[in-house]
Amino acid sequence: MNRLSPPAADAPGAGLSPAAPPRRPPSFAAATLLALRLAWRQLRSEKARLASAIAGVMFACVLVFMQLGFRAALFDSATNLIGAMRGDLFLMHPMTTASFRPEPLPRVRAQQALALPEVERAVPVYLAQATWRNPVDGSRRAIQLIGVDVDAGVLDFPGLAPLRDALKRPDAIAFDTRSRPEFGPVARLLAERGPFEVQVGNRLVEVVGLVEIGPSFGADGNVVLSEVNFRRVVKERLVAAVDLVAIRLRPGADLAAAQARLRALLPADAMVLTQEELRAHERRYWEEATPIGFIFGFGSLMGLIVGMVIVYQILFSDVAGHLKEYATLKAMGYSDFHLARVVLGAAAILAVLGFVPGIALSWFLYDLVGGATFLPLAMDTERGIGVFAMIFAMCAAAGLLAMRKLRDADPADMF
16 A cells, blocks of 8 residues: 655645634624724714714603603593492493593493392492682682492592591582692691581582592592582482492302393493493593594604604714724725614614613603692603613614715725
8 A cells, every 4th residue: 555755845835834714703792792882982982962962862762751651641540530449340321431521321220230149239420520619719620529329338549438427427528639739728728627618519518538539631639429418519410310330249250241141131321341441441532532642642753753863963974974984994894784783883872871861850750740730640660661662763763864874985985
């Protein structure tokens, strides 16, 4: 067998070291980190421009937070009364659009509901609006009246339980301490004088205590009174007409089966709703039957558009001002995709830098506006995540639009 002899010293390739292995391209994470570092240095080089971009993103963030907060407060305040009711099912007239403008329902429907063995209690609830005369300056303002059998246990407002016996007295009422201040300093007068008289409608009634309900877009204040006292104040209301019937089922009763049986038993002038369905009915009125829900949604959209325009102008100017640097990077072998990541990285940095002060300012404004309007404005995690996603998408869209300027970064223009 022939053996291979080593190559001669003068043979081609003799004495050369083996070729070095090709360099691996950086990983996606490393390339992204490099793009973010470059984007940050580029933004930091123009501090005035960076401050303008952050202010624009913060403005959009605050505007979106406030619009969504007002929208949520609208729905929460509109369903405060429904959420405080302790009923399994509710009867309501099909023509009722919202709780502050109910359509009367025949009271006999409550007695008919008791025909089912699984129904333990059917309690009529009365809703109306009357004028309240401020006990200090005498001014008049519309207030929501809530009449119910106080012993039935279908209302669960804070402060109501200790007042049940007092509300049975003739012309006794409980005032909502979270009502608008235009109704007068009722809580202070009650603490100083004890129970005192005020005029509601055309009748003098006595404030015997305070409850907590909160105003809504349909009512600036609330008063709770017994069923008998409600009829004394609202004399034009027919005895045979109610606005809502709260139904309590016996323990262990099937909710869906009882609802189906009541729908089959009662005439078409009574809808049978669960509490969640009643909430959805009230919410749907404000979303669809009024322009308020659309206005808040449109305001959020306009805030995002304004913020996107500001970020786009900043990023576009930044790319235009560094075209030579981008062309140099292209000549060095950096791809268009890597340069695009630099622009998108700048957009992501602006989203974070604008969101942090934006949510802090919105938190402060929630407390300020909520205290002034008595609306349930509160920051929650779900809304914070949603707004950050919208702000991030807004900045990303602005970055994608600004990326078109990268086409002008041609290495040939360097020579």
